[in-house]
Amino acid sequence: MSSNLKQPLVAALRPALAALIGLSLGVALTAFAGENPWQVFMVIVRGALGTPYDAGMTLFYATPLILTGLAVALPYRAGLFNIGAEGQLLMGALAVAVVGVLLPNVSAPMSLLVSVLAAFAAGALWGGIAGWLRAYRGSHEVITTIMLNFIAAGLTSWVVLALIPSQDSQNPESARISANYILEHFSAFSSAPVTWALPLAVLTAFLVWLFLRFTVRGYELKATGLSIDAARFAGINVRFMQMLAMALGGGIAGLVGIAEVCGNSGRFRLGFSPDYGFIGIPVALMARAHPLGAVASALLFAVLQKGTAELDLETTYVTRDLAAIIQAMVVLAVAAEAGFTWLKWRRAKPEVKNHA
Amino acid sequence: MLEYLLDLAAATLRLSTPLIFAAMGGLISERSGVINIALEGKMVVGAFAAAVVTLSTGSPWVGLIGGGLAGVLLAALYGVAVLPLKANQIVAGTGINMLAFGIPPFVAKILYDVTGSTPAISLAERFSVAPMVLAVFLPLVIWSFLSHTRGGLWLQFAGEHPSALAAAGVNVRRIRWASVLTAGFLAGVGGATLSIFLSSAYSRNMTSGRGFIALAALILGKWRPLPVLFACLFFGLADAVQMRLQGIQMDGFGKVPVQFIQILPYMITIVVLAGFVGRSRAPRALGNS
Numbered sequence: 001m002s003s004n005l006k007q008p009l010v011a012a013l014r015p016a017l018a019a020l021i022g023l024s025l026g027v028a029l030t031a032f033a034g035e036n037p038w039q040v041f042m043v044i045v046r047g048a049l050g051t052p053y054d055a056g057m058t059l060f061y062a063t064p065l066i067l068t069g070l071a072v073a074l075p076y077r078a079g080l081f082n083i084g085a086e087g088q089l090l091m092g093a094l095a096v097a098v099v100g101v102l103l104p105n106v107s108a109p110m111s112l113l114v115s116v117l118a119a120f121a122a123g124a125l126w127g128g129i130a131g132w133l134r135a136y137r138g139s140h141e142v143i144t145t146i147m148l149n150f151i152a153a154g155l156t157s158w159v160v161l162a163l164i165p166s167q168d169s170q171n172p173e174s175a176r177i178s179a180n181y182i183l184e185h186f187s188a189f190s191s192a193p194v195t196w197a198l199p200l201a202v203l204t205a206f207l208v209w210l211f212l213r214f215t216v217r218g219y220e221l222k223a224t225g226l227s228i229d230a231a232r233f234a235g236i237n238v239r240f241m242q243m244l245a246m247a248l249g250g251g252i253a254g255l256v257g258i259a260e261v262c263g264n265s266g267r268f269r270l271g272f273s274p275d276y277g278f279i280g281i282p283v284a285l286m287a288r289a290h291p292l293g294a295v296a297s298a299l300l301f302a303v304l305q306k307g308t309a310e311l312d313l314e315t316t317y318v319t320r321d322l323a324a325i326i327q328a329m330v331v332l333a334v335a336a337e338a339g340f341t342w343l344k345w346r347r348a349k350p351e352v353k354n355h356a
Numbered sequence: 357m358l359e360y361l362l363d364l365a366a367a368t369l370r371l372s373t374p375l376i377f378a379a380m381g382g383l384i385s386e387r388s389g390v391i392n393i394a395l396e397g398k399m400v401v402g403a404f405a406a407a408v409v410t411l412s413t414g415s416p417w418v419g420l421i422g423g424g425l426a427g428v429l430l431a432a433l434y435g436v437a438v439l440p441l442k443a444n445q446i447v448a449g450t451g452i453n454m455l456a457f458g459i460p461p462f463v464a465k466i467l468y469d470v471t472g473s474t475p476a477i478s479l480a481e482r483f484s485v486a487p488m489v490l491a492v493f494l495p496l497v498i499w500s501f502l503s504h505t506r507g508g509l510w511l512q513f514a515g516e517h518p519s520a521l522a523a524a525g526v527n528v529r530r531i532r533w534a535s536v537l538t539a540g541f542l543a544g545v546g547g548a549t550l551s552i553f554l555s556s557a558y559s560r561n562m563t564s565g566r567g568f569i570a571l572a573a574l575i576l577g578k579w580r581p582l583p584v585l586f587a588c589l590f591f592g593l594a595d596a597v598q599m600r601l602q603g604i605q606m607d608g609f610g611k612v613p614v615q616f617i618q619i620l621p622y623m624i625t626i627v628v629l630a631g632f633v634g635r636s637r638a639p640r641a642l643g644n645s
Contacts, residue, residue, distance in 0.1 A: 147623075150568065
């Protein structure tokens with residue numbers, strides 16, 4: 001095998017191995033609850049892939065995770081840590097719901113375009129605020145995105161309940177969007193809500209890959225992430241690149257609104273997201289912030305999400321909350337692996353000792 | 357009117373209590389140079405462990421310490437990831453927060469065969485005022501520790517100029533370990549006050565972002581104990597006012613949307629961070645361990 005091909009493979013294998021260790025630790029924990037970890041593992045796999053419906057649900061979960069994984073990965077390449085995907089996807093979903101309720105007469109092919117643009121724009125605005133604050137006001141994006149997540153939660157709750165409330169139910173949700181905006185479910189997965197949102201998410205990953213690899217802007221974005229001083233010295237407008245990275249990331253997270261509102265519930269249901277935005281963090285980390293890798297790791301996390309849902313019924317003492325523990329173990333293992341690699345590299349080259 | 361104000365002041369103090377403990381924990385950790393975005397997670401396990409321990413021992417004091425120790429355990433895991441293994445502190449902190457949300461349902465299912473909340477704790481086994489008093493004095497203790505003791509000075513140097521501290525022959529890593537574990541204890545105690553002081557059981561999502569509000573208070577108070585205390589009191593007041601405003605009609609304005617008051621602390625933090633109202637400077641070596 002040529003070293004060209006070997007290097008990315010090795011680069012992908014190490015975090016995968018770390019993830020496997022994290023996964024094993026999480027599943028092994030169930031022994032404390034008196035369960036057989038192997039059986040728990042099999043329940044997860046069967047629950048996620050056992051029937052066409054199960055596989056469809058796994059793909060349904062994978063769709064937002066691909067998008068939030070990209071929403072974390074793209075800014076990461078610019079040296080920024082976007083933990084605001086949760087707020088960005090809420091804003092995207094809100095925009096889709098508002099457009100779908102207030103502009104019911106846009107006809108079918110046009111409506112898809114309108115909803116995609118609305119979702120992207122709202123997410124990009126939310127990400128862009130954090131990007132602007134970082135680039136031009138020096139406010140750390142981690143803190144501002146945490147705060148913006150809460151603000152998005154409050155804002156969406158107010159708009160949904162006060163401005164476009166549901167007419168036909170008592171649930172905390174918006175009115176139903178116009179039928180013109182609804183995406184049809186693919187028939188291959190019985191009734192699971194797999195729609196065009198899935199190919200859209202994969203296409204987005206592909207576009208991000210093209211952007212990073214083959215465009216000047218993409219190159220400038222990566223240069224900003226690799227060394228901000230060198231990039232500035234080379235004449236790259238690093239502030240703009242930081243803002244662009246956050247806005248693009250936010251816009252991509254906003255597209256989750258298409259999968260949920262147009263593809264699943266037909267409305268904005270408060271609390272619809274089982275922390276898709278936060279699960280995007282391990283998705284991106286495991287992929288080492290590679291856009292195509294994010295698709296693969298999103299599938300893995302979707303298996304986990306769907307598979308653990310079966311634990312409630314199939315085991316006595318373990319519930320779907322195990323997913324959170326396993327995800328956390330994977331995050332910690334992958335993060336420690338990255339740190340460990342860095343440490344070894346530093347030991348090998350004592351002359352670049354970090355003096356902090 | 358006076359009665360109303362006294363009532364509001366008492367509510368403010370009560371609601372600030374968990375914030376003060378958690379924010380002081382964050383302060384100790386971040387002043388030593390270790391980022392702490394996992395305050396929320398430590399509060400979750402603290403709240404849960406305190407409820408479990410109080411239920412089984414009947415003593416809120418033992419429960420409070422149990423909550424603190426649960427925070428220490430979680431902090432130890434974080435410490436291993438970020439100190440010797442040098443994991444990115446923000447990524448690891450996010451992982452710890454995720455983990456913390458998974459632990460209470462997992463353990464509660466084993467102990468009580470429920471995943472939501474613990475059984476209720478009787479009134480006699482709960483705190484009435486004690487944690488509130490502790491919370492008011494804690495910032496004073498931390499302030500005098502930081503500015504009047506050698507350990508406090510070391511801690512500050514670990515966060516501002518670790519190489520100078522190392523040159524003076526002090527083990528920076530050890531100071532940071534002590535700070536991270538202390539932060540875990542305080543945040544755990546903060547969580548404990550939610551379940552055995554402010555309410556009568558642990559329930560799912562009972563922290564509802566208070567760990568992040570504590571983080572906001574830490575930034576707003578510019579990493580200094582007394583200003584952070586005031587920031588916590590301010591956020592406690594916002595919470596108390598929000599509870600009183602729910603469903604109240606105002607002349608010419610209609611109902612005040614609760615959501616607007618709920619997001620107020622986060623808005624203020626962003627405005628402060630953006631430097632519109634005085635800059636907030638983080639410890640110089642924050643995040644480089």
